[in-house]
Amino acid sequence: MSLTEIVSERPRPAPAINRSVAGEKPSLIGLDRDELATALREKGVPDKQIKMRVAQIWNWIYVRGVSDFDAMANVSKDMREMLKTHFTIARPEIVEEQISNDGTRKWLLRFPPRGAGRPVEVESVYIPEEGRGTLCISSQVGCTLTCTFCHTGTQKLVRNLTAEEILSQLLLARDRLGDFPDRDVPQGGMVPSSDRKVTNIVMMGMGEPLYNFEEVKKALLIASDGDGLSLSKRRITLSTSGVVPEIYRTGDEIGVMLAISLHAVRDDLRDLLVPINKKYPLKDLIEACRRYPGLSNARRITFEYVMLKDVNDSLEDAKGLIQLLKGIPAKINLIPFNPWPGTNYQCSDWEQIEKFADFINAAGYASPIRTPRGRDILAACGQLKSESERMRKTERLVFEAMMIANHGADDD
Numbered sequence: 001m002s003l004t005e006i007v008s009e010r011p012r013p014a015p016a017i018n019r020s021v022a023g024e025k026p027s028l029i030g031l032d033r034d035e036l037a038t039a040l041r042e043k044g045v046p047d048k049q050i051k052m053r054v055a056q057i058w059n060w061i062y063v064r065g066v067s068d069f070d071a072m073a074n075v076s077k078d079m080r081e082m083l084k085t086h087f088t089i090a091r092p093e094i095v096e097e098q099i100s101n102d103g104t105r106k107w108l109l110r111f112p113p114r115g116a117g118r119p120v121e122v123e124s125v126y127i128p129e130e131g132r133g134t135l136c137i138s139s140q141v142g143c144t145l146t147c148t149f150c151h152t153g154t155q156k157l158v159r160n161l162t163a164e165e166i167l168s169q170l171l172l173a174r175d176r177l178g179d180f181p182d183r184d185v186p187q188g189g190m191v192p193s194s195d196r197k198v199t200n201i202v203m204m205g206m207g208e209p210l211y212n213f214e215e216v217k218k219a220l221l222i223a224s225d226g227d228g229l230s231l232s233k234r235r236i237t238l239s240t241s242g243v244v245p246e247i248y249r250t251g252d253e254i255g256v257m258l259a260i261s262l263h264a265v266r267d268d269l270r271d272l273l274v275p276i277n278k279k280y281p282l283k284d285l286i287e288a289c290r291r292y293p294g295l296s297n298a299r300r301i302t303f304e305y306v307m308l309k310d311v312n313d314s315l316e317d318a319k320g321l322i323q324l325l326k327g328i329p330a331k332i333n334l335i336p337f338n339p340w341p342g343t344n345y346q347c348s349d350w351e352q353i354e355k356f357a358d359f360i361n362a363a364g365y366a367s368p369i370r371t372p373r374g375r376d377i378l379a380a381c382g383q384l385k386s387e388s389e390r391m392r393k394t395e396r397l398v399f400e401a402m403m404i405a406n407h408g409a410d411d412d
Contacts, residue, residue, distance in 0.1 A: 091171060137203055139206070148345075209239065210246035244284050286325070301330050308337050
């Protein structure tokens with residue numbers, strides 16, 4: 001079967017209707033240049049001005065980060081009034097901003113209704129590290145995958161996010177972090193990449209990005225546009241639980257770095273931990289990884305592996321992992337399990353995680369143990385969940401007790 005004959009049969013939530021985070025008015029955020037040109041033309045902007053106006057608006061939104069048309073100083077007053085009447089570039093509402101004791105930030109964001117729908121909420125997380133800052137972005141409200149170790153997976157899918165809503169998470173984070181240039185910087189001034197607070201983005205928030213392929217694709221192509229947000233594709237990582245047909249499309253049509261939520265090396269166990277494996281088993285997933293374009297030691301696939309005590313953390317599992325990935329340029333991220341209220345899993349003992357990592361390193365694979373970040377604000381891997389299913393106070397108390405009990409084992 002050729003790659004073009006591989007057709008996804010993924011569940012398809014009803015598409016979001018119109019693109020506005022401000023309600024009735026459509027947003028210009030998330031439109032590509034052709035769509036932006038069409039939107040302006042439909043509102044009476046003369047053809048001879050279209051190219052110039054598109055370039056101006058694109059620069060103001062993505063380079064200078066304005067969220068108010070009145071801030072577009074080199075756009076005529078009449079043009080600004082037309083834009084305000086018909087469009088928006090507003091940010092989503094911040095319902096809550098939390099800052100962890102390790103500097104991690106989590107934003108709970110509310111987007112307005114789409115069509116006959118209701119307002120929805122998602123979470124985004126910013127993780128500062130020495131020399132870099134990573135923003136974890138959501139692609140869906142909820143998730144369909146029901147991975148048994150993941151808190152987000154306990155929330156039902158509400159709908160896909162639009163390209164506008166995906167990009168708005170990045171724009172808002174840069175707003176909050178002071179990551180756009182001052183307004184008095186000359187037109188065209190860029191933020192030096194070395195001074196950026198958001199240097200990397202990862203599609204590892206709520207949802208399965210490849211079940212929202214078209215909107216994620218549009219958002220990431222805009223994020224990596226050299227005349228706008230200008231993030232290198234090598235600094236954008238898309239994580240998937242294994243939607244095999246769209247892995248091929250991701251390599252061909254987006255070209256960003258790939259991460260695989262693996263977590264098991266046997267189909268019987270992965271069927272339990274990551275149920276999508278029943279549809280796309282390990283053989284098909286690993287073949288898609290081997291054929292991902294541009295693989296090299298400099299462009300490795302990251303395999304995510306959550307460490308679950310007495311479930312997938314034996315040395316036999318480590319041996320199976322090495323055998324499974326043989327020949328694939330890869331990095332293996334070992335993730336200490338992050339507890340959440342109601343889970344039946346426990347984090348592997350730290351000594352066992354280190355033995356697992358040492359075995360993989362000895363086989364020639366980089367195998368960093370991910371430092372848990374933002375656990376105290378439920379911002380760590382697998383802990384995101386929107387306000388629509390906010391924990392009750394009693395659940396918070398259970399979580400705090402679990403954290404105290406696991407503190408020593410996690411060496412945190």
